[in-house]
Amino acid sequence: MTQPWHGRVQNLLRFEVNAMILEETFNLANGVEIPKLGLGTWRIPDSDVAQVVREAIQIGYRHIDTAQAYENERGVGEGLRASGVSRSELFVATKLAAECKSYAEAKELIDGSLRALGLDHVDLMLIHSPQPWAQFREGEHFFEGNLEAWRALEEAYKAGKLRAIGVSNFEPADLDNLLANGTVRPMVNQVLAHVGSTPFDLIEYAHSRDILVEAYSPVAHGALLNNAGVGALAQKYGVSVAQLGIRYCLQLGLLPLPKTTNAAHMRANAAVDFEISDADMETLKSAQGDTDYGAAGMFPVFGKKREGSRTATDR
Incomplete structure (x- = not known):
């Protein structure tokens, strides 16, 4: 029987030398290059995240993803500076708090993220959710509030504070609202996507409108590890x-x-220089069904309603 990755010396060596994906990029609709693999920082405490970010950058990661709701932007910024890598080589993404649905507040929070990160610009900023977390997927789309927040992002983008702007957890109707009424088209939609829960229709819809789809929790917050x-x-x-x-x-x-x-997992996650056959991709694509996310199931994006506030850490 094949041993798990952490028990195979040959794979450990491979992790060190084969991380070509870290050098590859997608092109966003506005021409900005974004590294094809990023490091997520959800639920990493501010006191710990600087070391994590520094190690990731030393390994070769150049794309770091955070959010106001994660409450670790300060530590992410510290890690970026401690890495010793030029700012121009790094791609930093953050997200506007899901509860923010006004222009004035969004404008203030955008500048707050820049201050917390210690940066003069952010490479990508997203609206974290079309609904405040406590009302996630309850029917209301908050079209007017999202347009207000989007207007602040557009303004910051045109001012050079943000190199690209987008959204997270948006459905087609939410995207259409911005596409029809905004002056800058969303460049990214970051959504939950993994084997067993892949929103194919949404992905196709976004791609048809030149919107890159990012996949958070690609290992289903660890649940995929239990799939025989x-x-x-x-x-x-x-x-x-x-x-x-x-x-x-x-x-x-x-x-x-x-x-x-x-750090070993960071290296392993970047060692994906293999090709899944078409037949096996079809098998994986058909593996749709309920996923037990364990403790993460308390968060709205993983399917359960909970009481929440801006300070809660949601995806």
Whole structure:
């Protein structure tokens, strides 16, 4: 039986030398290049994230994703500076708090993120959710409020504070609202996407409008590791379940954002220089169904309603 990735010396060596994906980029609609693989920082405390970011950059990551709701922008900025890598080589993304649905507040929060990160510009900023978290997917789209927040992002984009702007967790109707009424088209939609829960219709819709789709939790917040069928397929390719999940997203044209605090896992997540066959991709694409996200299931994006506020850390 094939051993798991952490027990295979040959793969450990491969992690060190084969991370070509870290050098590859997508082109956003406005021509800005964005690294094809990023480091997610959800639920990494501000006191710990600087070290995580610094290690990721040393390994070769150039794309770091954070958010106001994660409450770790300060630490992310510290890690960026501690890395010693030129700012021009780094791609930094953050998100406007989901509860922010006014122009004035959005304008203030955009500048707040720049101050917290210690940067004069951010490479990508997203509206974190079309609804405030406490009302996530309850029917109201907050079209007017999202246009107000979008207007502030457009203004910051035109002023050079943001190199690209987009959204997260937006459905087609929410995208249409911005496409029809904004002056700058969204360049990114960051959504939950992994084997077992892939929003194919939304992905196709976004791609048809030249919107890049980013995949957060590409390993289903760890739940994919318990999937026996995916595990067997990973063994076939001699890779870990996490690597298979990340590669799956890449082959769908998505930009995966795996989150880890472990340097060995960072290297492993970037060692995806293999190709999943068309037949096996079809098998993975058909593996749709309920996913047990464990403790993460308390968060709205993973399917359960909860009481929330801006200070809660949501995806």
